[in-house]
Each structure stands twice: as structure tokens, then as C-alpha cells.
Amino acid sequence: MVKAIRGFNDILPGESGLWRWFESEAQRVFETYGFAEIRLPVVEKTELFIRGIGDTTDIVSKEMYTFPDRKGESLTLRPEGTASAVRAYVEHKQYTSPLTKVYYSGPMFRYERPQKGRQRQFYQIGAEVLGDASPAADAETIAMLMDFFKAVGVEGTLYINSLGCSSCRPVYKIELLRFLGVHTDELCKNCTKRIEENPLRALDCKSPKCREATTEAPSIIDHLCLDCNKHFDDVIDLLNLMKIKYHTDHRMVRGLDYYTRTTFEVKAEGLGAQDTIAAGGRYDKLVSELNGPDTPCVGFALGMERLAIVYNSNEDANKPAPLDEPLIYVITLGKAARKAGMEIIKGLREDGRRVEADLMGESVKKSMKRADKLGAAYALLLGDNELEEGKITIKDMKAAEQTNVPLDKISTWLAERASKKA
Ligand code: ATP
Ligand code: MG
Secondary structure, three states, X not given: OOOOOOXXXXXOHHHHHHHHHHHHHHHHHHHHOOOEEOOOOOEEEHHHHHHHHOOOOHHHHHHOEEEEOOOOOEEEEOOOOHHHXXXXXXXXXXXXXXXXXXXXXXXXXXXXXXXXXXXXXEEEEEEEEEOOOOHHHHHHHXXXXXXXXXXXXXXXEEEEEEOOOOOOHHHHHHXXXXXXXXXXXXXXXXXXXXXXXXXXXXXXXXOHHHHHHOOOOOOHHHHOOHHHHHHHHHHHHHHHHOOOOOEEOOOOOOOOOXXXXXXEEEEOOOOOOOOEXXXXXXXXXXXXXXXXXXXXXXXXXXXXXXXXXXXXXXXXXXXXXXXXXOEEEEEEEOHHHXXXXXXXXXXXXXXXXXXXXXXXXXXXXXXXXHHHHOOOOEEEEEEHHHHHHOEEEEEEOOOOEEEEEEHHHHHHHHHHHHHHHX
């Protein structure tokens, strides 16, 4: 037998309201920090990611969906948003304004082994500050992320580190290489292979072998140059001033090549092995590497699937105001009533109310059953007799009580009911 086709990742009708709420809370919080939305394409030239993310990273070396277009040009479904945001910044010369702050949301694609909190198509919300070198930009970006988590009632723990810059990191790399050289046999295959090109990866590797082998590795924080050290201290001071709690984690190197100085992650409970819901950092070289002028930047991305898992596992979370309008079920009896009913339904929908109706003239009993099954809050009954009197019967399904309401007062009555219930 031919097997049923499985999709990548569906956000079902029952879940999508939560996603929309996450996005609207992000929009609300981010805009109070002066960010504006950018809508980026889901497909880019492959070269962007190779140059932007780096070809020794997991993403570029094994996770991209890459294919030739009709003319043979290599395209890739975006695995993340930062490279695209920077490409757009350079392409549209946004650097002519002194500061650009953008946020985005949408699907990302990575060829990974699907498991809890890891999909091949997943959704991110991200934000980028382009054109600000100050530690305040790092601290504000982190503050904004933590404000967002607070707004959606999700508790996250912040971890922060510095990766230094092009003057101090190479010195650290040599130190680390020297250390790893003695421990090569204890590393996983992947890390052994890339050790020369990118020894920092070994610190971030999830394999228990590498974790064990690098416990005594030299720490980046002891190798920062004066400027990087000051930058890190300033970020920490600002976080303290803003009363943002954090832990330092000097092993955190993140999976992307473009980071310089500050990197951070937010972890949450209830996720199992994939416990990071958001990650970001400073990337001062990426714009110039993609042919723009020297532009210091900082940003982050958070995973919406993981956010939803944490949110749903927390009973006390700020539940969003119910997104759904109470359902109204309209039942009509007789020809004239049906015609008048059509007008009523149209009017209610124009008022923004959610309406289902029996348009096929089923019996009242059957229609009431269906209204109940659909979870209707109100059933509106209109027969030819009521129509003559200019009235309709409204049944409150929960309270099991009914009232006669003049036809031109339906909306007023429903609104009064709603405000009484609220
Ligand atoms: P991980 O170590 O969990 O693979 P990463 O370093 O690859 O994360 P980033 O590229 O920094 O993650 O992406 C930021 C966030 O996007 C992650 O913290 C996570 O919440 C989410 N994310 C990344 N990859 C996936 C995926 N395959 N499925 C679901 N969410 C993901
Ligand atoms: Mg990953």
C-alpha cells in the first residue's frame, strides 16, 4: 500500500491563535523599543549563507535545503534570518540612516533529525540592531527579549558570554588548540575533523565525549583584550542596573561564525534536551563581510515551537485574552424567516461576530444539537411567527435561558450580555 504523505510542520487551527498572540506581543513589545518590522524572503542565494554563516557551521555544512533553480543558480531555503536582514540592509543601503532596528518572524528550514523542539520547518521571531557598537545596544536587546518573555508569561534563564574580537580571539584559539591537541582522542568525530578550522566548536558540542574532554579547557574570558573586557563589563553593569538576572557561561560559543563579543542564550524548563528557546549576540563583522560598510550589530532569534511548548507546560502562564468571538448559531424556520435570517447573519458578521447557521432548513431539534456540538454560546431562533412580531428568540446555551429580543436590537443585546459576562 502507498504510505500517506507526512508534512513538515503544521500549526493547526487550535494552535494558531496562540502563535498569532506570540507575534502580536512581540510586535507590541519590540515597537516600544523602536523596532520596525521587516518581511524577508524565505529563499536566498546559497552564497549568502555560505559567506554569512560560515561553512564550518552545522547549519551550512549539513542542515541546508539547497537546490538549483531553472538556470542552475544555487538557492537555499533560509535556515535563519540574520543573514537575510543584513543582505537587505546592504542591498537597500539602509546604512545611510544612522541606526536601523528591525524585527521579523516566519518559517526557517534546517535538515535536522526531527524530535521534540526540533523540526525541519520551524518558526522564529528575531530582531536585529544595525549600526550601534555600544554595550547599551546589547543590554537593551537582551532587555527587550526578556520583556517579551515576561509579556507571554514564560520564564527563561539568561546566559551570557563574550567571544572577543578579531584581535583577542585568535590568541585564545591558539591556546585552545594547544589544549585540544592533547585531548584529540577524546573528542567526537565531527569535532576532530573541524578542530583546525574552528576549535571553538568543541566547547559548544553536545556530545558528552566533548563535554567531558573540554571541562578543563582554557576560558575565553581570561583572554579578552582590554576593549572586549570593558565591553563585557559594561553590558553586565547595565543588566544589573536594569535588574535583569543572568548567569555567565564561558563555554557558550553559539553555532554561528559571525558572532563577536557578546553572545547570549535563554533556556527554559520543560523542553528536555532542546532547552534553548532564544539565542543571539553581537556580530560586528557580518555587514562588511557582505559588502556593506563597517557596521556593528546585535540581535537574537527565538524559536516559536519551543516557546509554545514552554508556554503550554506552564499552568500559571498569562493566558492570552480569549481570541475567539463567542459563536452564534442562527436557526431559521420557514421561507420568510430564512430570507430575513440571511440579512441578520450578514449584519452580525459585519459587526465582527462569529456566526454559523443552518441554511438547509433542518429541524429545530437537529439544529440545536449541532449548535451545541459546535460549542455555540448563543442560538438565535427565527420562525415566521416571530418574524411577524419583529422579534427573535435568543437562547443562552450555557445558562439554558431564552429571551425574545427585537430584531433591530440583537447586536445591542449581545454586546450588553458580553459586558455583563466580562
Ligand atoms: P540548537 O542548539 O538548539 O540546535 P541553534 O544554535 O541551532 O540551536 P539558533 O540558530 O541560534 O539555534 O536559533 C535560535 C533558536 O531557534 C533556538 O534557540 C531554537 O529555539 C530555535 N531553533 C533552532 N533550530 C530549530 C529547529 N530545528 N526546530 C525548532 N526550533 C529551532
Ligand atoms: Mg541547531
